[in-house]
Amino acid sequence: MAAIQPKNTYSKEVGNVMTTLDVVPKKKTPKRILHFSDGILEEYSSDEEETVSTNNNQLNPKQLPWGPWLVHYASAAAHMSLSAADFCGEKLASLLGITTPKYQYAIEEYKRRERELEEDRIRDEKLSGESQGLSTVDVQGEGTKSAGSDGNTGSSGGPGMTPVKY
Numbered sequence: 001m002a003a004i005q006p007k008n009t010y011s012k013e014v015g016n017v018m019t020t021l022d023v024v025p026k027k028k029t030p031k032r033i034l035h036f037s038d039g040i041l042e043e044y045s046s047d048e049e050e051t052v053s054t055n056n057n058q059l060n061p062k063q064l065p066w067g068p069w070l071v072h073y074a075s076a077a078a079h080m081s082l083s084a085a086d087f088c089g090e091k092l093a094s095l096l097g098i099t100t101p102k103y104q105y106a107i108e109e110y111k112r113r114e115r116e117l118e119e120d121r122i123r124d125e126k127l128s129g130e131s132q133g134l135s136t137v138d139v140q141g142e143g144t145k146s147a148g149s150d151g152n153t154g155s156s157g158g159p160g161m162t163p164v165k166y
């Protein structure tokens with residue numbers, strides 16, 4: 001009868017003795033790490049790519065004739081020079097601030113205005129909800145005239161003014 005094995009174990013029969021080995025899961029390392037001004041992107045290779053890349057032949061420059069040896073070291077020097085220039089250019093661009101979008105200030109201003117409009121709308125809704133229970137009452141005192149079509153009461157006191165009697 002076969003025993004159930006945990007996921008990270010491997011059983012092998014050696015002679016008449018059954019041995020159980022712990023299998024450590026292989027940690028995936030990124031195939032390539034790309035650095036951008038707004039973050040880092042890690043590319044992981046798939047299992048098919050790993051099997052293909054295991055046939056990588058290493059070049060030993062000590063065993064090369066002088067022509068290929070010169071080409072090998074010239075290409076290595078060119079690659080290192082290009083990498084150094086790229087690194088310095090990226091740092092210089094970051095220092096000068098030319099890696100930020102050209103109209104970033106306008107985008108931030110638009111977002112700020114939209115946020116303020118939303119806050120104003122929420123505040124107005126809240127205030128209108130609180131004032132729904134309140135009502136207005138028109139109060140007319142004794143001896144008051146009603147307003148005409150022009151809003152004046154007809155007296156010399158001005159619109160809506162009642163003369164006072166002593």
